Amino acid sequence: MEKLINKSESILDVKDLKVSYHTYAGEVQSVRGVSFDVARGEVLAIVGESGCGKSVTARAIMSLILGPQGEIKDGSKILYNGEDILCYDKKRIREFRGGECAMIFQDALTSLNPTMKVGNQIIENLVAHRSMDKKTAREEAIRILESVGIPNAKERIDQYPHQFSGGMRQRVMIAIAVACEPKILIADEPTTALDVTIQAQILELINELKDRLNTAVILITHDFGVVAGMADKIAVMYAGQIIESGEKREIFYNPKHPYTWALLNSVPKLGWKGKQLLDTIKGTPPDLIAPPKGCAFAARCKYCMNICLEEEPKEYSFGDIHKAKCWLYSEELPEEILEEIMEERKNG
Known part of the structure; x- marks a missing residue:
């Protein structure tokens, strides 16, 4: 039975988040009014193409948007x-970052300090956030490495990141992230560049830690297979905005936004026989130095209408938490046209 989501339990509530980067070419509006919430023991998956603002959103939550280039806008x-x-x-940010909110970064090899033994990178967290002495912290670090599946942890604690394989480095990253038993865990593409067997092990490990610590997990990915196996809720991002959000079942079985349709259609299906072409999304995402005034997806959408090019769509609700920003659901659009589009998509 799927878990019922109780919004009143939210531990993290992001409201109207706007993040910009100031470059020589102009202001890049990387995140444009993102809002979502996540509860304890819940997994929120944020999906979308590369460059849509997923990682920038995560870095904003961790207070890693650094000026003067990066700026979190007023009102966020x-x-x-x-x-x-x-x-x-x-002082409070240091307590929050690592102690109460931790992040598994995308590339373990570049995120780990190559000049420090992996054990010391865990120990410094334990000393800073759990007030342990170094001897106790070392014993705890060995226990944590064992808990994330590192064999011979007593010996490997004194090795450097380059002495670990890709999958083992990712486990070390998870060990650092969970060392202080955070209330929120952000996993930014935690299985990138790993083979499918190691991917499954890493995801299973994150799930076990989430269940044991009742941690809220924000999973950033573009892999719908990962999302299907882990997520409770899904937020679909495009051009720095969340254009559809809802429970996993709603997004997979009753998606509303044409971009979500396109993403789901681009995933291979188990029932296919013989040769089958994958659907692609033609065109490229818009330039966020000068975002379009209408719907950001309009130029790539086969159902684009005049209003899509002129006005940003309103957010329409389809249940307690299922929402989408699309003019197809405007009261002014004749019902028979929407039915025709839905029938075409169903038979598509």
Whole structure:
């Protein structure tokens, strides 16, 4: 039975998040008004093409948007247990980052410090956030490495990142992230460049940790197979905005936005026989230095109407938490046209 989502349990509530980067070419509006929430023990998957703002959103939650190039705009709110982390001072941010919210970065080889033994990278977290002495922290680090499946942890704790395989490095990254038993775990493409067997092991490990610690997980990915196996809720991002969100079953079985349709159609199906061409999304995402004034997906959408080019779509609700931004659901669009589109998609 699927878990019922109770929004009142939210531990993290992101409201109207806007992040820009100031470059020589102009202001890149990387995240444009993103809002979502996640509860304890829940997995929220954020999906979308590369460059849509997924990782920037995660870095904003971790307070890793650094000026003067990066800027979180006024009016943005990131509420952790009701407190806006954007108002934290440096001391409180250090306590939050790593202690209460941790992140598994995309590429373990570039994220781990190559000049430090992996054990010391875990120990410094334990000393800083759990007030352990170094001897106790070392014993705890060995236990954590064993818990994430590192064999011979007592010997390997004194090795450097380059002495580990890709899958083992990713396990070390997870060990660092969960060392302080965070309330929120952000996994940014945690299985990138890993073979499918190691991918399955890493995802199973994250699930086990989530269940054991009752941690809220934000999973950033473009792999719908990973999403299907782990997520409770899904947020679909495009051009710095969430254009559809809802429970996993709603997004997979009753998607509403043409971009979500296109993403799902691009995934191979088990029932296919013989040669079958994958659907592709023609065109490229818009330039976020000068975002379009209408729907960001309009130029690539086969159902584009005049209003899509002129006005940003409103958000329409299809249940308690299922929402989508698309003019197809406007009250002014004749019902028979929408039915025709849905029939075409069904037979497509």
